[in-house]
Amino acid sequence: MTLTVYAPATIANLSVGFDLLGAAIASIDGSCLGDRLSVSRSATGISLVCSGPWSHKLPDDPTQNIVYQCAQNFLERLPEPRQCGLDLKLEKNLPVGSGLGSSASSVVAAFYALNELFERPFSDERLLLLMGEFEGRVSGSVHYDNVAPCFLGGMRLLLQSPSSFCASIPYFKDWYWVVAYPGTSLSTAKMRALLPQEYSRSDMISYGRFLSGFIHASYRNDRALAAAMFKDIVAEPYRSPHIPGYEAAKLALAETGVMASGISGSGPTMFAVTDDLVVAQKAALWLKNNYISEPGGFAHVCQITDTGACVKQIQDTAL
Ligand code: HSE
Numbered sequence: 001m002t003l004t005v006y007a008p009a010t011i012a013n014l015s016v017g018f019d020l021l022g023a024a025i026a027s028i029d030g031s032c033l034g035d036r037l038s039v040s041r042s043a044t045g046i047s048l049v050c051s052g053p054w055s056h057k058l059p060d061d062p063t064q065n066i067v068y069q070c071a072q073n074f075l076e077r078l079p080e081p082r083q084c085g086l087d088l089k090l091e092k093n094l095p096v097g098s099g100l101g102s103s104a105s106s107v108v109a110a111f112y113a114l115n116e117l118f119e120r121p122f123s124d125e126r127l128l129l130l131m132g133e134f135e136g137r138v139s140g141s142v143h144y145d146n147v148a149p150c151f152l153g154g155m156r157l158l159l160q161s162p163s164s165f166c167a168s169i170p171y172f173k174d175w176y177w178v179v180a181y182p183g184t185s186l187s188t189a190k191m192r193a194l195l196p197q198e199y200s201r202s203d204m205i206s207y208g209r210f211l212s213g214f215i216h217a218s219y220r221n222d223r224a225l226a227a228a229m230f231k232d233i234v235a236e237p238y239r240s241p242h243i244p245g246y247e248a249a250k251l252a253l254a255e256t257g258v259m260a261s262g263i264s265g266s267g268p269t270m271f272a273v274t275d276d277l278v279v280a281q282k283a284a285l286w287l288k289n290n291y292i293s294e295p296g297g298f299a300h301v302c303q304i305t306d307t308g309a310c311v312k313q314i315q316d317t318a319l
Contacts, residue, residue, distance in 0.1 A: 001040060002317050004037070006034050007106075009100040011100070016231065018232070019158070024308050025177055028303055035093050044083070046075075054093065054095045066134060067109070070106075108147055109309060131144075139188035145158060150309065175223075184268055203234075232263070236263055243267045244293065246270060249261070249270055
């Protein structure tokens, strides 16, 4: 049997929830914004073949590929280790180091696909912990704000308490999230190293106010309040000077009428949010014309999607 899965792009942090909040997104025009992975069992060893628009950015040595490492780890952790190998085919559709949860998409696709192939030996929570651990290997620290929404869909708040690891938060279904990737890459580890080790008490209070205010507004369905809460205290002031064109784009986007804009994950992708499709398209056009600096850059009008990792195809290869 060959199983093909899809794992969507994500916007982590959403300005207000550094390392704690993220959302799975889908382009409204159906453009593929997520990695696909096909897995099947083989007699022995692990083989990995990569294709797709961003496969040329992956390591040449397959053993250095995070998907390969996830597969190796998955086999080792199986409750009853089995003598078998795996054939993996990764279609790398998300640019590496983009801020769209590219590594999370590959990691989630790998663990989700293998868990399905082996008839679910691990619970969702166990899988999520594994996904966070592997995402941490790529980005330098364990955080779940990409892997959780990528795996489970929707908008997710990480509570990491024994009774609730990750909560689903209601989101505004008619909001458009414009994402623009300029075509350049940034290392998450380096973007994290730019952040201060400590924050002032007033920053801490503001951070708490904006995050709790945004979550409160989401539950109250108060879109004006939610929009007013989009302030990034933790990352934007320290990261934005290192993202070429970001500050000019933020000012120009405000002119287009969007409610707010911010850094998607650790950048360089920007997001802008609005409830007006015409404004979203205007913002996307501005970003296409002005924010994209390298071939391969793109801008898409997206919405949050409830569909996280999902099976796209099951082929009976014995036939
Ligand atoms: N919360 C993470 C960060 C997301 O901003 O560093 C990037 O993977």
